[in-house]
Each structure stands twice: as structure tokens, then as C-alpha cells.
Amino acid sequence: MRVRLEDVARATGVSPKTVSRVLNEEPSVKESTRQRVLAAMEQMNYRPSPAARGLAGSRSFLVAMLYDNNDNPASTYLAEIQDGVLEACNANRYSMMVCPLRTRVQDFIRRVDALVADHHIDGVIVTPPLTDNTALLRRLKEHGVPHASISPLRHEGTIGVCMDEQQAAKALVGELVKLGHRRIAHILGIADHGASRWRLAGYKEALAEAGLPFNPDYVVQGQFTFGSGVLAARELFLRSTLPTAIFAANDDMAAGVMWAANERGLKVPRDLSVCGFDDTPLATQLWPPLTTVRQPSREMGKLATQQLMEVLRGRGEGLLLQVPYSLQMRESTGAPPPAAI
Amino acid sequence: MRVRLEDVARATGVSPKTVSRVLNEEPSVKESTRQRVLAAMEQMNYRPSPAARGLAGSRSFLVAMLYDNNDNPASTYLAEIQDGVLEACNANRYSMMVCPLRTRVQDFIRRVDALVADHHIDGVIVTPPLTDNTALLRRLKEHGVPHASISPLRHEGTIGVCMDEQQAAKALVGELVKLGHRRIAHILGIADHGASRWRLAGYKEALAEAGLPFNPDYVVQGQFTFGSGVLAARELFLRSTLPTAIFAANDDMAAGVMWAANERGLKVPRDLSVCGFDDTPLATQLWPPLTTVRQPSREMGKLATQQLMEVLRGRGEGLLLQVPYSLQMRESTGAPPPAAI
DNA sequence: CTGCAATTTGACAGCGCTGTCATTTCTGCC
DNA sequence: GGCAGAAATGACAGCGCTGTCAAATTGCAG
Structure with a gap:
């Protein structure tokens, strides 16, 4: 029925764990082994199960895009950003969830808790004006969920993208x-x-x-x-x-x-x-x-997400990029x- | 750490399976038992793990909203629909994924395969003009994934919402x-x-x-x-x-x-x-x-999703609703x- | 009361993957 | 050639839940 990691392992003649290592780009896999495994994955059209990965591992490969649902900026602006975020997510084999937040409702922080707890979100993209919502940012920090911001007010210690x-x-x-x-x-x-x-x-x-x-x-x-x-x-x-x-x-x-x-x-x-x-x-x-x-909203969504990916992949701290404007x-x-x- | 189904079971003095039954609104649970379990869930702030449910069960509680990314209708139109879909999903404890499709690209059907196979999507919301893409609809049928359409061209055998x-x-x-x-x-x-x-x-x-x-x-x-x-x-x-x-x-x-x-x-x-x-x-x-x-795009997204939910919950066939227009x-x-x- | 069917509950395995830790294989170097 | 240490691999349990099927409990006619 479904091609599982175990099937790939059997076909390659290695243990499931080794296939898992290749899948997760972990070090200490011999290059030749990696190649054989990758070839088998390709050939068998192996697609890992997000549910199983999420359950067994510490990562969910899920990113949430948060936006404010009260003081809603123009929907076209958000739609463009979403498009960029989605593109970057897919390119990195991540999935994206969109999550409107009603910050005026006292309870909105619970929504964030639920999102993080339920789905085990790996990271978050924050759009204005949520970028400056201290209650939200504090909560994300408490949960240990990294985030990238789009046009944040405060630049120190923030990653994402901004424009002058x-x-x-x-x-x-x-x-x-x-x-x-x-x-x-x-x-x-x-x-x-x-x-x-x-x-x-x-x-x-x-x-x-x-x-x-x-x-x-x-x-x-x-x-x-x-x-x-x-x-x-x-x-x-x-x-x-x-x-x-x-x-x-x-x-x-x-x-x-x-x-x-x-x-x-x-x-x-x-x-x-x-x-x-x-x-x-x-x-x-x-x-x-x-x-x-x-x-360039679409581009900004994409760049911010890429910076988040850097962090999620443990490849660095992530940067606050600046994109150029044009009159x-x-x-x-x-x-x-x-x-x- | 995390409250699990087993914890609720222990607290209530029943087996995990019974708690699972309550969670999934299955029949043949004594009313008094159900109440006790629900109370414990509430009191302990139990939140089921989507990953575990997806892995163990046949349902993922995930709905995908598909839209065409070439002949993109106005983004405001889609944004409104998405908003409605999202609302209905959340109300039913489902999650939503958005999935742009490039139908011009030969390979687009593979994207659908991937979506369904990877995420085990329970159902799909189809927006125009995908509503009339026979290749797509056939594929969904082959996968056994039910869908609801928004403004479909053909009305027979379709559920969702339309307008005259x-x-x-x-x-x-x-x-x-x-x-x-x-x-x-x-x-x-x-x-x-x-x-x-x-x-x-x-x-x-x-x-x-x-x-x-x-x-x-x-x-x-x-x-x-x-x-x-x-x-x-x-x-x-x-x-x-x-x-x-x-x-x-x-x-x-x-x-x-x-x-x-x-x-x-x-x-x-x-x-x-x-x-x-x-x-x-x-x-x-x-x-x-x-x-x-x-x-009423937003409303249409919501209604179509509700019809999809009827099917997913096994409560019926779902209808093709008609919403009124207004000049x-x-x-x-x-x-x-x-x-x- | 008893017997039998219907109702309600539980035991247990396993979904597909990863974390931990043990084991094997490969290096370079004396 | 043999040995320490690094590199590569594997065994195994278990993440949190549900499907299957068996067991216990209940209701009710006779």
C-alpha cells in the first residue's frame, strides 16, 4: 500500500534508522550509503508521513502564519505575503497553516497555546501588527517556538524582513x-x-x-x-x-x-x-x-520564511533582511x- | 508534560479506548460515562494530538482548500473564501491547508497526489475554476477524498454552494x-x-x-x-x-x-x-x-465547508446549497x- | 429467576517514524 | 600488525492514538 521508510531500508539493505538519518540530513552517514538510499527513495517514490514524523520526533515540519483579524490590513497585502510564505515552505518541505488572531479578544493567547500545543508548530511567521504584540511574542518565547517577523517595529533580536x-x-x-x-x-x-x-x-x-x-x-x-x-x-x-x-x-x-x-x-x-x-x-x-x-510583499513573505528555515534547520541564527523600496x-x-x- | 488520552482515562477510571470513543463521538457509550469523560477532558484541558490521531486512525482532521494559481481569480475573492472555509474548519475542530495548483503545469496532478498521500487529507474544498477540472475531480475520486465545490459548473452529484x-x-x-x-x-x-x-x-x-x-x-x-x-x-x-x-x-x-x-x-x-x-x-x-x-464569498466558503463536514462526519450526503444574490x-x-x- | 441478545467496555497490537544507546566498521599511527 | 578513537550503522522502545475483537455488563422475554 503505502511505501514506508522500512520498505526503503529493506530495498537498500540498511536499517530503517539509517534511512531516517538520510531523510533528516543528519551527519555521519557515509556518502555512498546516502546516495543509495536517496536513489531508492526516488525510485520507490517514498514520501514520509508527516503524522508519524510529528508523533515520533520533536519536529512537525509545520509553520504557522499569524495575522491580526481585527485591524486587518488590506487582504491583498496579506494574500501576497501568504503566497510568498507558502512558496518558501513548500520549497523546504514544510507545511503552512494560516492562523487569524483576534487580539481584541482577551482569550487570543489561548489560541496560540492551542496552535503550538496541538500541532507542535515548529516556527511562526508574524505579520504586522502582530509583530509588535508583546504578549504574543512573550508567549512564543515561552513555548520555545522561533519566529520570523515581517516589518517588525523593533529590530533588535528579531529575524525576518523589513524595509526602510x-x-x-x-x-x-x-x-x-x-x-x-x-x-x-x-x-x-x-x-x-x-x-x-x-x-x-x-x-x-x-x-x-x-x-x-x-x-x-x-x-x-x-x-x-x-x-x-x-x-x-x-x-x-x-x-x-x-x-x-x-x-x-x-x-x-x-x-x-x-x-x-x-x-x-x-x-x-x-x-x-x-x-x-x-x-x-x-x-x-x-x-x-x-x-x-x-x-514587495510576496518577496518579503518568502524571505522571512527562508530566514525562519535557517533557524529551524539549525543552520544559524537567521537575519533581519532589508528589502529595497522603489518609488x-x-x-x-x-x-x-x-x-x- | 502533555495531557494524554491515557491520563484522562485514568482520571475517569475507564479505559483509554472509551475516552477515544467519547472523543470521536462514537455511539454506544453510556451517557453517564460520556459526561464523566467530557468533564475530565475539560478539567484537565485535554487536547488530542493531531499527529497521533492521524497516524493511528483513518482520519487526519485536515481539509485542503485548492485554488488555481494560473488563472488566478482576484485575490480578494479567494481571501474571502479562505476566511469562510477557515472559520467553518475551526468550528468543527478541523485544520485547513491552502494549496495553490498550477493546472497549466502537466505535473499538477502529482501535487494533488502528494497532498492526499502525505497529509492524508480528509476532504477538499474546490474553488473556481478548479471546480470544473475533470482531471482533478477524477483524481480526487480515485483517492476517495470527498470534496465540496464553490460555484461548480455542473450541479449533478456535486455538493457545496452556488448562486444563480x-x-x-x-x-x-x-x-x-x-x-x-x-x-x-x-x-x-x-x-x-x-x-x-x-x-x-x-x-x-x-x-x-x-x-x-x-x-x-x-x-x-x-x-x-x-x-x-x-x-x-x-x-x-x-x-x-x-x-x-x-x-x-x-x-x-x-x-x-x-x-x-x-x-x-x-x-x-x-x-x-x-x-x-x-x-x-x-x-x-x-x-x-x-x-x-x-x-457573499465568505459565506459561500463557510457553507461549502459545512456541507463537506456533513459528509466527513458521516451525517449525510451533503447538499448543493444555493445562496441568494443581491443587486x-x-x-x-x-x-x-x-x-x- | 434464567437465558439470550443487545449494549457497553476493555485488552492489545500497531500506525510510521525517531531518540537513545549499543555495536560494528573504518581510520591513522606507533 | 595491532590498537585507540572516530565514523558509521543498527536494535529497540515508544510517541499518542485508534482498529479489531473479545469480555463484561445490561435489559428483557419467558
Whole structure:
């Protein structure tokens, strides 16, 4: 029926344990033996049973991807990350489970316990904003489960992948300045998300560098959602002097700004320049196409997972990689209206 | 260390096998015994080991969600379905794996074999367009793995969930007719997808019912993607007499149509009415908001999974449920330009 | 009460693999 | 050529649960 490790052992003329050693890439197997075993595995189409491995051994070959189910970042962002994580998992013969967490629910840490205890998870991929949830991270540590983070707020002692979002935001706002804008507003993301902080910091930095004043009236709170972008824009439109450009902390909110601009009869970019952050598919589907910062989410999921794999395979400590950003200057930004200068 | 089934047995004063029976909801356990066991499980916080259950028993408590990775429908659509599937799985103490399949690759059926053989998958959720992939379905049958489908083309002998898309499309196009449109174009989805067929059929039916001629020049091929919507619209704009309304087979293509309309300086809905299908988040983020048909994807994922569970639990055959559609008449549709009548 | 079938419970092996520790085989070197 | 030590391999138990089948218990008609 099923080809078992024992069958491979018999076919090769070695003990099951030796086959197990080959399977797990353990040292101290003679090269010639390893080759014979590998050949037999290949020839017999041997596929180890994850259940048996999980039961007998200390590893489950399972990785969980955790994400926040309340303050859900755009689903496209998570979908892309998931895709990358999955690819890296499969390439390393690991399986992936997805695990939405409702951090607002007091009990959410129990879900993590259950996940780790039930499935014997080997490692975890943590996505924003969970990357900065101390209760979660502490619990993972207690369980002894290693994790890799995607865009974590704190960089020390963390592995995974990040992007210099502050620099990117600064560069983006710098471009607005170059276009001639002097009154640039910003829509914040959810308060304690790293993304919000960095993007705000980059915004401030760019203003300072351009010698422009930081005007608190031009900074309004958003929630990373489309709807919050609409509301924030409406609020900005109440200012006695309108901004000539709005930098929203992500694309969804930028889309909301453009929607609100349409609602108010403002033409983008003639009357108002708009830019976002992330370069989700939405960015190029809007009219006019949205100026934004490309964040290679899929790649980031993959890289973070690869770093986790390094740890799981005991090949090292794992690194916090930094991926490059790239500005996507598109048609939603342009020179400010002449009257405004 | 870990609470095992044996520990619960000892605490209750019964044999491990009896505890196992309670765990698996098997019949022929005295009610009083069941209660005592359940109480002990609860009190000791017993959590069965999936690995051990999978190894010893015939069930793995694992469900796989399959999706096509070439002709990828909008990721938001899949993300919503996944969310629903996951919810239903968790509610039934099942775990879910996601499994992208590249059907264009000759070898894709091997991936299915591997999935089923390795993980001993109990059941499968199949999403469009895999729902109609005969090679896949045959293979699942050979493996004896039951599946539930989401929006399958063929309804006979299938369980899962569907929507009367043809009726929905007919109703939607009917609304365009009511608004006064006489020249209504349609952008097709990928040829052999059920969604494409039904939506085209509904379009034709509505035309017939309104006594309008079916004009092949007004039906162009799309691929369900935003970009293909742009191309299709540009093609329609080459017609000597422009259509006054375009019904795209999904929202992404409809967004493409609106983009192309902007590009050509056509104002929606003044010069052109546009509508789509699915009611993805995109629909309300466009300007003007898109008229479309709401498809409750998340709910559909959940319902299909529940039907699968019925089968897995041996409680019946499972049904093919039908969920209701609902028209979302928004601002992308309006009366045709007076000159065009 | 007894006998027999139906109900409820338990003993035991084994699912396919890995951890531990013992054993064998191979080195290099005096 | 023989020996210590390293390298390679194997024997065996057992991970936590369920399937099979046998045993004990119960219910009920006669």
C-alpha cells in the first residue's frame, strides 16, 4: 500500500534508522550509503508521513502564519505575503497553516497555546501588527517556538524582513516637494503600528529637509482602511487653506482620499496630488493611477520564511533582511495648482 | 508534560479506548460515562494530538482548500473564501491547508497526489475554476477524498454552494434596460469558466426578454483581470456606434472599463454606464461606485465547508446549497446619453 | 429467576517514524 | 600488525492514538 521508510531500508539493505538519518540530513552517514538510499527513495517514490514524523520526533515540519483579524490590513497585502510564505515552505518541505488572531479578544493567547500545543508548530511567521504584540511574542518565547517577523517595529533580536519605510516615505514626500508642493498633508495609520510611525517620521523628515513647517492641522488620524481615508480627507477639506498634496499612509486610504476628492469635485492631480504606500493592485486600478511606494510583499513573505528555515534547520541564527523600496511615481501626483503657490 | 488520552482515562477510571470513543463521538457509550469523560477532558484541558490521531486512525482532521494559481481569480475573492472555509474548519475542530495548483503545469496532478498521500487529507474544498477540472475531480475520486465545490459548473452529484449567476446577470442587465439602454455590451470572462457562461447566458436572456438584438460586435473576450478589462473596453470603443452600457463579467474588468473610459475622456455614467459582478471591495472604492452583483464569498466558503463536514462526519450526503444574490445598484450606471436614444 | 441478545467496555497490537544507546566498521599511527 | 578513537550503522522502545475483537455488563422475554 503505502511505501514506508522500512520498505526503503529493506530495498537498500540498511536499517530503517539509517534511512531516517538520510531523510533528516543528519551527519555521519557515509556518502555512498546516502546516495543509495536517496536513489531508492526516488525510485520507490517514498514520501514520509508527516503524522508519524510529528508523533515520533520533536519536529512537525509545520509553520504557522499569524495575522491580526481585527485591524486587518488590506487582504491583498496579506494574500501576497501568504503566497510568498507558502512558496518558501513548500520549497523546504514544510507545511503552512494560516492562523487569524483576534487580539481584541482577551482569550487570543489561548489560541496560540492551542496552535503550538496541538500541532507542535515548529516556527511562526508574524505579520504586522502582530509583530509588535508583546504578549504574543512573550508567549512564543515561552513555548520555545522561533519566529520570523515581517516589518517588525523593533529590530533588535528579531529575524525576518523589513524595509526602510521611513526613508521611503521621506523620498516620496521629497518628490512632492520637488513638484512644488508646500502644503502637504498626511493621513496617519493606526497609532501603534510600525508602518504608521515610520511613514510619519519620513514625512516629517522630508518637510524638515525642505525647510517646510510641520503643521499639525495637516496631520489627521486614519485606520488604514478605505473608509477612514475618505473621512480623513473630508476632515482635511475643512481646513481654511487646503493642502495641495496628501500623503496617505497606505494605498487603501489614498484611494479613499481620491474618492473624497471626486466627491468634492476636486480633480486629481490638477487640484490635489495624492499618494499612498504599498503599491497594492488597487494603485494601478484607480484613475488616475496612484503614486506610491512599492513594497514587495510576496518577496518579503518568502524571505522571512527562508530566514525562519535557517533557524529551524539549525543552520544559524537567521537575519533581519532589508528589502529595497522603489518609488512609483504615477499620475495621481503633479504640480500644485498655480494659484496655490 | 502533555495531557494524554491515557491520563484522562485514568482520571475517569475507564479505559483509554472509551475516552477515544467519547472523543470521536462514537455511539454506544453510556451517557453517564460520556459526561464523566467530557468533564475530565475539560478539567484537565485535554487536547488530542493531531499527529497521533492521524497516524493511528483513518482520519487526519485536515481539509485542503485548492485554488488555481494560473488563472488566478482576484485575490480578494479567494481571501474571502479562505476566511469562510477557515472559520467553518475551526468550528468543527478541523485544520485547513491552502494549496495553490498550477493546472497549466502537466505535473499538477502529482501535487494533488502528494497532498492526499502525505497529509492524508480528509476532504477538499474546490474553488473556481478548479471546480470544473475533470482531471482533478477524477483524481480526487480515485483517492476517495470527498470534496465540496464553490460555484461548480455542473450541479449533478456535486455538493457545496452556488448562486444563480445567470438569473443575477439577467436581473442586472434588466436594470440597464430599465434605465433606457439599448446598446449594451458584454465583456466575457475566461472561456470555460462557469462564471463566464452563466453571466453571458443571463446577458443574452435579458436582451431577449427586452426584445433587443444580440449583437456579437458588442461581446468581447476578457480574462477576468483588470488589464483585460482595459483592453476589451478599448476594443469596444473602436465600434462605429458605441455601446451606452458595458456589463463586465466581474468587478476587476469593470474597473478596467472605467479606467479605459477615463482614458478616453468618457464620463461614467453620463457617457457610459458600467457594471460588474462580485461586489469586491474594489467596487465601492472606485469613483463612481460600481453597480454590481453581490456574491457573499465568505459565506459561500463557510457553507461549502459545512456541507463537506456533513459528509466527513458521516451525517449525510451533503447538499448543493444555493445562496441568494443581491443587486447593488450604484452610481456607475444611469440613463444613457439623450443623443444616443 | 434464567437465558439470550443487545449494549457497553476493555485488552492489545500497531500506525510510521525517531531518540537513545549499543555495536560494528573504518581510520591513522606507533 | 595491532590498537585507540572516530565514523558509521543498527536494535529497540515508544510517541499518542485508534482498529479489531473479545469480555463484561445490561435489559428483557419467558
